[in-house]
Amino acid sequence: MSSEAGFTHFTQDGRPVMVDVSDKPSTKRVAVAQARVRMQSTTHDAIVHQAVRKGDVLAIAQLAGIMAAKKTSELIPLCHQVPLHHVALDLAFEDTGTSGNGGEAVLVIEAQVDTAYQTGVEMEALTAASVAALTVYDMCKALDRAMVVEQVRLLYKDGGKSGVFQAPQNA
């Protein structure tokens, strides 16, 4: 068995292609992706304090993620242009928060995307979560250039021939 049997973005002779979904039925699709941003606890404090006033790092990152989901097919070369029915992001600090973790805090970003189409929306959810994380980086980088976006991954997807995917715990 050839390893290429598993790739969906190559033709039989190994050339890249936007795969033909003409004969796939349009079905309901959902995907949930996550990104985590590790930062100094002082950066966490600055974000939280700022949010009390009018500027709000998390609200801007959330909006950037929603807008990026709509741009996915421009960024990922072989992605289809999927009209999205719903995009929502949730951004929250982990409870261990600022103290338990050696002076570090972790912001957890979850992005959910829904549609009804011939192909799934995993890349849209991953792009939304990634761009939201990068936006947090951009807004806080003057405070903390060593922030790390860790664990960008798919948490869940449903719809389509391959059915449900649920990420393993502790990945």
Next chain:
Amino acid sequence: MSSEAGFTHFTQDGRPVMVDVSDKPSTKRVAVAQARVRMQSTTHDAIVHQAVRKGDVLAIAQLAGIMAAKKTSELIPLCHQVPLHHVALDLAFEDTGTSGNGGEAVLVIEAQVDTAYQTGVEMEALTAASVAALTVYDMCKALDRAMVVEQVRLLYKDGGKSGVFQAPQNA
């Protein structure tokens, strides 16, 4: 001391703004960012085998990263539009490769961006590395939906008032 002193993307009353760089001198800037993609060793094998033939996951991801660098200011809301002088990505599997790591392999992506402008290119390098990583995910997801993009971070930057940043080891 107010925490807002540290933010550069908010005005004094806490509103978001694209910061004024009018009075900053145009100087040479460089930034290097990294993303790591953890995958099953069978996925690694498929990528390497494919590359021997004409399709090439890594070449497509590399190109996607270069093109994404040019779109950074469309994705990150408060980024300036920086005309880039040089964008280069390097993608290589870690030596421990397919065996030493419990059946896993790690692809290391490094993106370097150079310019001469009034503001830095950290976000362009991070965006290039992130989108290259997401492109690898897209092309291999039929094989391995549990791949994780980890450790998206700035490795190095130089130029501008804040000078050199070098990421800590073992971050």
Next chain:
Amino acid sequence: MSSEAGFTHFTQDGRPVMVDVSDKPSTKRVAVAQARVRMQSTTHDAIVHQAVRKGDVLAIAQLAGIMAAKKTSELIPLCHQVPLHHVALDLAFEDTGTSGNGGEAVLVIEAQVDTAYQTGVEMEALTAASVAALTVYDMCKALDRAMVVEQVRLLYKDGGKSGVFQAPQNA
């Protein structure tokens, strides 16, 4: 009753979201929007005179409006990506024209957008009318920097659960 009951772009805890239209039926939608551009009568004369020769301010503005309608979801953060079935703009000077109005003339721009989708196209029609008006400004600004775009508003929409909207007269 909470005021948030009326907002469709916020979740229950007040976060922005691209609202879920998964369960809405795809129905025929139409929206008509208007923008008015008030200018000096000498500017009106220049536009009309130019149109006799080959350059044509109104034709360029019309095209800019059509192209902008297709970009609406990139501009308005929480808009869905609606595939448009029809976009048409009409640009004409008000009859009172150059004389009756204290040396001023008013260009009336109307944009109509049609689709069949799960959500309406009010924003597409408003964006088309606005960008057409700004394009007129751009092309005539060397003549008349005091031009004013006034009365950008929705004239009519039909389709969807909320049914017909007809703008009040003399708004």
Next chain:
Amino acid sequence: MSSEAGFTHFTQDGRPVMVDVSDKPSTKRVAVAQARVRMQSTTHDAIVHQAVRKGDVLAIAQLAGIMAAKKTSELIPLCHQVPLHHVALDLAFEDTGTSGNGGEAVLVIEAQVDTAYQTGVEMEALTAASVAALTVYDMCKALDRAMVVEQVRLLYKDGGKSGVFQAPQNA
């Protein structure tokens, strides 16, 4: 004197062109534009009440305006691609507010854009103000479809051969 002498976007035979700025010096430029959104006082109340909680219509509109400024040359056909040094929007309700005006309120949006380039940034400021206003419309349209964006106009510009422009009062 031909009326075409005044147009800068046409060649001598009347064809549209992106005008040649090769021989213009790069100088500091600033432009300030305004848009006003007239709405029912109940809509004003909903915006203000919402802002106390986490969602914030004005913050989203502000961000949309900043991002739109960066897209101006994609929207206005003959605009140059100007790298912007600074974009800031201010959104505030007029003092007369909800009571004095027959049950109506007016939101005033001001956008300032700065650069140093061979051409001005009037269109960038006008685009930022317009798109911010349309975003307010989008987020409140379920409450108040009769909102009107009125008085989109240039308030001030400086830099370049034509020097300072200051909008007349009571325009």
Next chain:
Amino acid sequence: MSSEAGFTHFTQDGRPVMVDVSDKPSTKRVAVAQARVRMQSTTHDAIVHQAVRKGDVLAIAQLAGIMAAKKTSELIPLCHQVPLHHVALDLAFEDTGTSGNGGEAVLVIEAQVDTAYQTGVEMEALTAASVAALTVYDMCKALDRAMVVEQVRLLYKDGGKSGVFQAPQNA
């Protein structure tokens, strides 16, 4: 008979419009377009030699064509936004190759696009082929500035009211 009867992008009074496809049924559509790039045989040799190593002019051009197909409605003013179901490009040198043609070689690019929609995808296929050809030019222009893209044309289309089109031989 008026010549305008034949145009589909103008209204009865001659104004451009994005034509109304609301009442057209969504049917399967396919289009195949071609571009040919004539170059020196030494340029051909450089492309072929390069492909043996990791860089690959043809693979990059192929990817550029796929991504351009998705941007067609941003480039061609009156095109609809068609969600594409399949995009594939084939790039190959003509057999006469490097010798028989006076020291010249011809690269043949074919692009196929499929969808199911209310309008066809001829422009998407032509755009994909054109941009792939221009990308070849870009990557080889330091070697051969006199390369010519010749014969960009539609080879075949099916679907829609006008039925099958098959390009004449020897066009």
Next chain:
Amino acid sequence: MSSEAGFTHFTQDGRPVMVDVSDKPSTKRVAVAQARVRMQSTTHDAIVHQAVRKGDVLAIAQLAGIMAAKKTSELIPLCHQVPLHHVALDLAFEDTGTSGNGGEAVLVIEAQVDTAYQTGVEMEALTAASVAALTVYDMCKALDRAMVVEQVRLLYKDGGKSGVFQAPQNA
């Protein structure tokens, strides 16, 4: 001597890269490109007749070319983002016109682009000419699907280390 010495878009080990122009001086650059559209003489007549009324195929194609020049770096993967100082297109039918050529006519499109930057604008001129030609195709395709875009090529360029290029006659 390796053939790769001639490529400017690959690193020494054959990977694609956006080449480093950091150390190149910013100098005046100009490029002129051409595209030719061969069509039936009846299509020529329809275009010319239409132009007498308000719709104007050539004016729309001209505008599409100008706007496409600004999008070049989004289309051609390894192109730099060059801020353009001047874009002008000229579209005219060849004199032999409708009669001498076996019932065919040829529309000649010339695009000139100017800038002052560290790299040239050949690709911008070629992209402008190509997209203008494709726009003509789009607007006339209901009349004449067998139109051919031919001879897309660089006519002239100046500026930069490689100096002047002048296309050979009768290419």
